[in-house]
Amino acid sequence: MPQQHTEGQAAPRAATRVIVMGVSGSGKSTIGALVADAMDIPFLDGDSLHPMANIHKMAAGTPLSDEDRWPWLEIVGNELADTTASGMVIACSALKRSYRDVIRGKAPDTIFLHLHGSLGVLSSRLEGRSGHFMPPALLESQLATLEPLGADERSVVIDISAGINDLLAEAVAGIKRVAGQ
Ligand SMILES: Nc1ncnc2c1ncn2[C@@H]1O[C@H](COP(=O)(O)OP(=O)(O)O)[C@@H](O)[C@H]1O
Ligand SMILES: O=C(O)[C@H](O)[C@@H](O)[C@H](O)[C@H](O)COP(=O)(O)O
16 A cells, blocks of 8 residues: 655655766765765765776786676666665766666666876876776777766766865765755
């Protein structure tokens, strides 16, 4: 029997499912964790969902192929679709539209937050990062693979040259706007 809502009673809010996307070094892990915290929903780093073979391949300086990425994207989509919380934020490069289609195939209401930046800003962020498996030399192939979001995709695009607090505010406002909150 469908749930009834009497006047004055708020209808339950749909889960907010977000992929923070972009190339390596764009700030997915940093901004993703902060957005999740601000929206009081769980955060998952897509790097932790890669099969070990993918991590070893990237660490050795070889870009992943589509075949390497399909199983990983399925896992990412399943995590988003299966969340029992009021939403979830996952950091996942989701570089091509066909990759985003895999995620949407599992969780159709996903909002993609693209952290967009110039080669110069991205390179300096990667050079400044330490203790990460991803070599800065893979940035060029990441940028060559990136397909920008289409107007028909549920999405928010922000320019990463701003400071973290400004990016966080812009990201949360954009997500809430797209989610109709
Ligand atoms: N807006 C920002 N301003 C300055 N430094 C940032 C900003 N966003 C991220 N960083 C830094 O840039 C580096 C890359 O960020 P990270 O979150 O690891 O990116 P990704 O997960 O997309 O690879 C990290 O050292 C991080 O602390
Ligand atoms: O599809 C890919 O090639 C990888 O998923 C890659 O895009 C991802 O970004 C890595 O996991 C590197 O990790 P960082 O993005 O955290 O540098």
